[in-house]
Amino acid sequence: MAKELTEAELNARHAEKMKKKKAARDKIIATKTIEKGLLMVHTGKGKGKTTAAFGVVFRTLGHGRKVGIVQFVKGRWETGERQALEKFSDQITLATMGEGFTWETQDRQRDIDAARSAWEKAKALIVDEEHDLVLLDELNIVLRYDYLPISEVVDFLKTQKPEMKHVIITGRNAKDELIEIADLVTDMTMVKHPFRSGVKAQTGIEF
Numbered sequence: 001m002a003k004e005l006t007e008a009e010l011n012a013r014h015a016e017k018m019k020k021k022k023a024a025r026d027k028i029i030a031t032k033t034i035e036k037g038l039l040m041v042h043t044g045k046g047k048g049k050t051t052a053a054f055g056v057v058f059r060t061l062g063h064g065r066k067v068g069i070v071q072f073v074k075g076r077w078e079t080g081e082r083q084a085l086e087k088f089s090d091q092i093t094l095a096t097m098g099e100g101f102t103w104e105t106q107d108r109q110r111d112i113d114a115a116r117s118a119w120e121k122a123k124a125l126i127v128d129e130e131h132d133l134v135l136l137d138e139l140n141i142v143l144r145y146d147y148l149p150i151s152e153v154v155d156f157l158k159t160q161k162p163e164m165k166h167v168i169i170t171g172r173n174a175k176d177e178l179i180e181i182a183d184l185v186t187d188m189t190m191v192k193h194p195f196r197s198g199v200k201a202q203t204g205i206e207f
Contacts, residue, residue, distance in 0.1 A: 037165040038183040043140055043174035046188030053135050053168045054081050061088050065132040068093045068125035072118045073138035079207045095121045115147035126161055133166040140171025150175045
């Protein structure tokens with residue numbers, strides 16, 4: 001019968017295990033020497049794509065850096081994020097260019113025109129020297145409906161994005177071409193959602 005270890009022995013074994021793990025992690029980290037502006041894509045059917053992006057936005061703001069945000073779809077919404085961002089007005093450029101989801105406007109040409117205006121604003125924010133991070137919220141939606149040519153967007157991001165500029169793109173159904181050139185892609189998987197049980201969108205949780 002194996003001898004049961006004392007708490008002191010368990011603690012010592014744990015400390016030794018964590019020491020080895022830290023050494024291995026430090027060795028891996030030491031090989032990561034590249035610093036560059038990342039192209040990040042948050043996609044998938046699960047909740048949290050924009051929420052995660054705003055987490056990065058607030059982290060960047062916390063370091064005193066400037067952020068540009070272009071909302072391609074949600075321009076009409078009064079969201080908690082927008083109210084919170086007002087407290088950082090000297091660090092934020094916020095462009096709410098959308099007019100709602102396409103099923104709300106029901107006007108394809110109007111949606112295309114709004115998407116084009118938002119994209120022109122996005123390009124200006126990406127190439128400037130002022131903003132460290134640019135969030136293109138719901139760009140994937142307008143790309144899905146072909147309101148902007150994916151080839152144009154991909155070509156711009158590959159050839160015109162400054163080397164150290166970080167860009168986040170959110171929205172369901174990210175195009176394969178965008179995923180291919182991205183540095184970081186997160187697919188939000190929906191396991192369970194209260195909406196399917198009849199729970200409406202609530203202040204502070206969904207908006």
